[in-house]
Amino acid sequence: MAAPDHLFNARNNFYLGAYQAAINCSDVSNLSPDEAIERDCIVHRSHIALGQLQFVISEIDSSAPTALQAVKLLALYFASPENKESTISSLKEWLADPAIGNNSTLRLIAGIIFMHEHDYNEALKHTNSGGTMDLHALNVQIFLKMHRSDYAERQLRAMQQIDEDHTLTQLASAWLNLAVGGSKIQEAYLIFQDFSEKYQMTSLILNGKAVCCMHMGSFDEAETLLLDALQKDASDPETLANLVVCCLHLGKSSSKFLSRLKLSHPEHVLVKRASTAEESFDRAVQSVAG
Numbered sequence: 001m002a003a004p005d006h007l008f009n010a011r012n013n014f015y016l017g018a019y020q021a022a023i024n025c026s027d028v029s030n031l032s033p034d035e036a037i038e039r040d041c042i043v044h045r046s047h048i049a050l051g052q053l054q055f056v057i058s059e060i061d062s063s064a065p066t067a068l069q070a071v072k073l074l075a076l077y078f079a080s081p082e083n084k085e086s087t088i089s090s091l092k093e094w095l096a097d098p099a100i101g102n103n104s105t106l107r108l109i110a111g112i113i114f115m116h117e118h119d120y121n122e123a124l125k126h127t128n129s130g131g132t133m134d135l136h137a138l139n140v141q142i143f144l145k146m147h148r149s150d151y152a153e154r155q156l157r158a159m160q161q162i163d164e165d166h167t168l169t170q171l172a173s174a175w176l177n178l179a180v181g182g183s184k185i186q187e188a189y190l191i192f193q194d195f196s197e198k199y200q201m202t203s204l205i206l207n208g209k210a211v212c213c214m215h216m217g218s219f220d221e222a223e224t225l226l227l228d229a230l231q232k233d234a235s236d237p238e239t240l241a242n243l244v245v246c247c248l249h250l251g252k253s254s255s256k257f258l259s260r261l262k263l264s265h266p267e268h269v270l271v272k273r274a275s276t277a278e279e280s281f282d283r284a285v286q287s288v289a290g
Contacts, residue, residue, distance in 0.1 A: 006031055010042050015167045016195060017204030019046040037065050041105055044071045053079040067105035074109050104132045111138045120146050137168040144179045152176050174208060185215040203229040203236050210242055219249045235264040244270060
């Protein structure tokens with residue numbers, strides 16, 4: 001008989017974006033040392049997702065296990081963009097250390113950081129061999145960012161062979177369906193709908209449903225879902241970015257959402273695109289005026 005999975009709820013809440021719930025249900029007894037480390041990683045990664053970076057940095061000291069040190073690096077990476085280079089060089093040092101370089105959490109964090117750096121080949125160097133569902137799911141994301149849905153599909157098949165019903169397998173399937181488009185959008189919508197019926201409604205689930213609605217041309221429904229998501233987290237970058245797109249399709253003003261996105265996430269791809277477009281427009285106006 002399989003051993004009970006004491007961390008199922010904490011892990012599942014984390015995957016679906018219910019970060020406070022993941023923290024709240026992590027107080028589990030009878031954990032093995034490995035499970036205790038995994039629990040602490042889930043809790044600290046949830047704090048990172050909630051923007052509580054300094055808390056994580058101060059909580060994890062230098063005597064903590066490798067997996068937790070890796071999570072602290074992720075907090076440092078997001079907390080101080082100006083020290084990004086030193087964070088990345090520490091990361092590379094650890095990855096090159098034969099004693100700890102193959103730690104699955106360290107490889108996962110490396111993948112996340114290099115994906116944020118848009119250095120997909122470097123990310124895959126550390127994630128591609130898989131080993132955990134989290135690594136497989138991250139590979140799916142990386143391949144989709146590289147516009148290689150064929151490779152993403154291969155990763156998804158590997159996940160389905162391990163556990164077809166796993167939350168990450170379902171999420172990865174929805175991501176791939178959205179990337180492929182067409183009739184697959186309806187399948188992606190049903191996955192998010194299923195999550196919303198089974199679990200606490202989160203910003204991640206609402207955004208998933210909203211993006212499917214936008215693909216299917218249901219912008220009014222998408223707007224309702226996104227405004228719900230905004231109630232849950234007023235500065236979530238995906239919600240704000242999706243609202244900008246949704247408002248443009250509905251012929252409504254998107255400026256308040258774009259302004260909020262600029263303030264809270266100045267590095268977001270949509271902010272960068274908007275400012276490039278604004279600069280081009282200004283240049284064009286000047287050349288006409290000149």
